[in-house]
Amino acid sequence: MTTLDASRPLAAPLAPGAAPFTPEEADRLARRLGGPVFRPGDDGYDAERSGFQAGHRHRPALIAGAADAGDVAAAVAFARAHRLPVAVQATGHGLSTATDGGLLISTRRMSGVTVDPATRTARVGAGAVWSQVVEAAAPYGLAPLNGSSPGVGVVSYTLGGGVGLLARTYGFAADHVRALDLVTADARRVRVTAASDPALFQGLLGGGHGLGVVTGMEFGLVPVARLYGGQLVFGADRIDEALAAYLRWTATVPDTLTSSLALIAYPDLPQLPAPLRGRHLLQIRIAFTGSAEEGARLVAPLRAIGPAVSDDLREMPYAESATIHRDPADPHAYNGDNALLRGVDAAALRRVAALTGPAAPVMVVVQLNHLGGALAAGPDGTGGATGVGHRDARFALRVLSPLAAGGDGDGLAAVRAVHAAALAEVAPWRLGRSVNFLLGEQRARSDAAEVARSTHGPGAWHRRAALKAAHDPENVFRFHPYDGGPEADGTGTAG
Ligand SMILES: Cc1cc2nc3c(=O)[nH]c(=O)nc-3n(C[C@H](O)[C@H](O)[C@H](O)COP(=O)(O)OP(=O)(O)OC[C@H]3O[C@@H](n4cnc5c(N)ncnc54)[C@H](O)[C@@H]3O)c2cc1C
Known part of the structure; x- marks a missing residue:
């Protein structure tokens, strides 16, 4: 176990390129760690700081490629001693606020x-x-x-x-x-x-x-070896009807069925497969833990919406469950926002579909997750026990857009404007936000403090601020938008 003298206070984030440690000190850290250490210009520095989110990358003064918990402790101790703020990266899917001049702990080697x-x-x-x-x-x-x-x-x-x-x-x-x-x-x-x-x-x-x-x-872990699930996809002519049918249907299904809906207006680009190219599609994604017969009975009202563009609902081993969503596997630039909702109506969803459809100035993937069931009940059935906010939400509405490489500037502003307009349509039902579905740069938003607070349930923001004050009073870990940074003064209210 590593401990250190905490008497040296941390200063504000360092300017890009500042390195308040000597090369010899960095070398000493490298000798101490089981994993590698990278400085800007080193072979491997760029690869180590790059992750799934290609819109922006960390620009740390030092990267500790931690091999184990001892390496992590030694890296944090080094950062403390040299007044470096610390960020953490595993895959970079959630990278939202990049380090400038701090120490990045890369955990990809700790993959046991x-x-x-x-x-x-x-x-x-x-x-x-x-x-x-x-x-x-x-x-x-x-x-x-x-x-x-x-x-x-x-x-x-x-x-x-x-x-x-x-x-x-x-x-x-x-x-x-x-x-x-x-x-x-x-x-x-x-x-x-x-x-x-x-x-x-x-x-x-x-x-x-x-x-x-x-x-x-x-x-x-849960005892699930197989599922009935997959995707049911409808074309643009069925979107209005399918939105209403899906909402009605979610009120009838058992907790053993989890589903989401996605609306995607694919651009007319030659690199896209013909079945997607230039089409506005509605996908319903299903995961049901009961029998295939019962699953087929439960989804019958969805199949009755009309002829599907495709329907691959089937029994599958759980190990194949990644085929339900078919998320992109390659790194790219993106930005996303969301709203956790106590309810929603079909008219609002139709307006969201129109705002994000083929006429939208940017491509938007809209997702509506059906929540409730065990999410609301909580692990002990009381709705408490862990700090997850807004358990009572019945739906999560998510908006996500690809960005050009670089991920900022006018493109990001245009994306934010469309996202804000779409989410405004569901404002009457809004409880707050899911922290996981806030994707890409968030700190530069003009409403960043409100966004951070909205990820916590009523009263929880104050508890979060108190924990941050007790466990990280100098804000060593300051590169997550919800890390209790300068704007997290504990005075805000949730919502
Ligand atoms: C394609 C895609 C699909 C997704 N699907 C879902 C989904 O179905 N359900 C869902 O809930 N979420 C989903 N998410 C959101 C995802 O769970 C979050 O973005 C999550 O933060 C990603 O973690 P990561 O380690 O992959 O990313 P990273 O970018 O490596 O980590 C994200 C942040 O977490 C913090 N962090 C990372 N490791 C540690 C650590 N060891 N200790 C402390 N802090 C740490 C850091 O602040 C870091 O910036 C999805 C995201 C994407 C891009």
């Missing part, structure tokens, strides 16, 4: 995954991704509560709550966490459980970024 079938427990390192856990759990007829994309990092997804393919049946991924190994802002290694530190445990799970570096996580 083990499964104990007897206790239905998985243990992962900070760099593990969901496909690894799905693969390790499948031989035992078990599944994790992963989301749509197999390449997303397990730890950060779960710290943000984690709305997965089986969300309505089993709740948030965060609800199943049993223990977190954490390196704190003063470089101590601690194990956090509901018994050891209930407030910190709860605070870490559901918007818990920026309280430390999670180096390992233990969580429960």
